[in-house]
Amino acid sequence: MERRIETERLILRPLTAADAEDVFEWVGDPVVNRYMPYALYDNVGQVREWISTITNDYNHFGFELRSTGKVIGSGDVGFDSERGAYGLGYNINREFWGQGYATEASKAMIQWAHETLGACSFIACHALANPASGKVIQKCGFRFEKYEQYSRLDGSETFEAAFYSLHLENG
Numbered sequence: 670m671e672r673r674i675e676t677e678r679l680i681l682r683p684l685t686a687a688d689a690e691d692v693f694e695w696v697g698d699p700v701v702n703r704y705m706p707y708a709l710y711d712n713v714g715q716v717r718e719w720i721s722t723i724t725n726d727y728n729h730f731g732f733e734l735r736s737t738g739k740v741i742g743s744g745d746v747g748f749d750s751e752r753g754a755y756g757l758g759y760n761i762n763r764e765f766w767g768q769g770y771a772t773e774a775s776k777a778m779i780q781w782a783h784e785t786l787g788a789c790s791f792i793a794c795h796a797l798a799n800p801a802s803g804k805v806i807q808k809c810g811f812r813f814e815k816y817e818q819y820s821r822l823d824g825s826e827t828f829e830a831a832f833y834s835l836h837l838e839n840g
């Protein structure tokens with residue numbers, strides 16, 4: 670199964686160890702990390718180690734800028750077996766916010782999952798205090814479902830959040 674998606678401005682493809690320095694620019698940034706479940710990274714070595722653990726079943730992609738080759742974000746459409754749907758997630762290097770990249774990449778990942786994996790049900794959520802992410806979710810065509818909470822993986826913080834779903838027709 671081809672793990673490469675080309676959009677107008679991006680190439681979405683698996684991260685490699687060679688991307689670790691680019692990735693550290695956002696996974697080591699407390700502003701980007703503010704509403705993400707994962708803990709802030711301290712150094713590039715930790716990022717390299719994390720990248721080596723990403724297996725195909727995460728449906729995780731690095732977002733490479735076609736114009737420069739720099740990796741400016743990453744995201745995934747991993748299957749959430751508890752909810753029986755593919756969960757959309759993304760984060761972007763702060764220097765590249767506000768240019769439509771998260772939306773461009775997210776739409777492409779959803780289309781890829783639909784066409785390649787036959788995925789029809791998707792879910793997404795964002796902290797109420799993080800409205801930019803809500804905009805991305807809405808621009809991808811999701812519908813609001815409910816308010817709930819989610820927590821950071823280490824349990825250190827819980828966020829009030831809006832949950833959404835998207836249902837596409839079979840192939």
Ligand SMILES: CC(C)(COP(=O)(O)OP(=O)(O)OC[C@H]1O[C@@H](n2cnc3c(N)ncnc32)[C@H](O)[C@@H]1OP(=O)(O)O)[C@@H](O)C(=O)NCCC(=O)NCCS
Pocket residue numbers: 700701702704705759760761762765766767768769770771772773794795796799800801802804805
């Ligand atoms: C959320 C995030 C991925 C958005 O990335 P991006 O590439 O800037 O997103 P886009 O440019 O595609 O769309 C952002 C939208 O939010 C809007 N927006 C930005 N800041 C906003 C704010 N404070 N309030 C409301 N809308 C806001 C933008 O105007 C844009 O909408 P528009 O196209 O209608 O103008 C990025 O801010 C990020 O990486 N944040 C940290 C990680 C994160 O929160 N990930 C999601 C966890 S659920």
